[in-house]
Amino acid sequence: MEQYSTRQNKIGRLIQKELSELLRRDTQVLAKGRILSLTTVRVTRDISIARCYLSIFPSAGAEVVLADIKLQKSKLRGELGNIVRFQLRHVPELEFYLDDSLDYIEKIDNLLK
Secondary structure: OOOOOHHHHHHHHHHHHHHHHHHHHOHHHHOOOOEEEEEEEEEOOOOOEEEEEEEEEOOOOHHHHHHHHHHOHHHHHHHHHHHHOOOOOOOOEEEEEEOOHHHHHHHHHHHHO
């Protein structure tokens, strides 16, 4: 397990907060009626890449929504840069991944029943 510095965690939380708001604002276009949640943002040590984990509900068709978001990542990065321009000198590249932890929890819960 990689150890994250205080700086990485702070930048990750800042990006998560602001990007969540951007995604909430554009949810009709990006999520197509699904519930979209940015669960975690992990920033690399050199602050060049931010790995953003998205939870999409319902999970059927989540890959299509994720692909659409990946197509919009340069636009999202630009908007994010305008928001955090006074806090960050360099806005990291955004990489989006599916966070399937809720599906995993649901699967375990069903197995225990």
